[in-house]
Amino acid sequence: MKRLTALLTAALISAGAVLTTSVTAQAANCRSGYFCVWTHANFDGMKIEHSGDDHWWEGNMNNQDSSWANHGVSGPGVKDHVKVYDGRELTGKVTLCLAPGQEVGYNQGANDKGGSHTWTARC
Numbered sequence: 001m002k003r004l005t006a007l008l009t010a011a012l013i014s015a016g017a018v019l020t021t022s023v024t025a026q027a028a029n030c031r032s033g034y035f036c037v038w039t040h041a042n043f044d045g046m047k048i049e050h051s052g053d054d055h056w057w058e059g060n061m062n063n064q065d066s067s068w069a070n071h072g073v074s075g076p077g078v079k080d081h082v083k084v085y086d087g088r089e090l091t092g093k094v095t096l097c098l099a100p101g102q103e104v105g106y107n108q109g110a111n112d113k114g115g116s117h118t119w120t121a122r123c
């Protein structure tokens with residue numbers, strides 16, 4: 001019985017190690033087809049997921065964005081890039097432009113600057 005317990009413990013430890021590895025490999029937890037924004041760096045803090053444009057980020061995300069992930073799905077004629085604008089209503093400069101699949105854990109120039117975003121064909 002002691003031996004069985006030891007085996008089970010070893011199995012649990014290796015299962016845990018596998019889980020940890022896969023979480024690290026996929027850094028950003030963001031659904032397929034969505035553009036996700038977090039209030040903290042490295043995909044932490046509050047998250048908002050967008051399937052479309054948002055030209056008026058709410059107060060709890062406006063000028064709070066610190067990491068970003070574009071999990072948009074590409075296809076013929078699909079706008080699969082995302083531009084983040086400094087101001088609301090797509091005004092001011094573009095602080096970030098993300099290609100499909102791109103994840104940005106932190107960007108000093110874009111940190112806490114975003115106010116709106118749009119899906120676009122290219123950067």
Ligand SMILES: [Ca+2]
Pocket residue numbers: 038039040041063064065066112
């Ligand atoms: Ca922030």
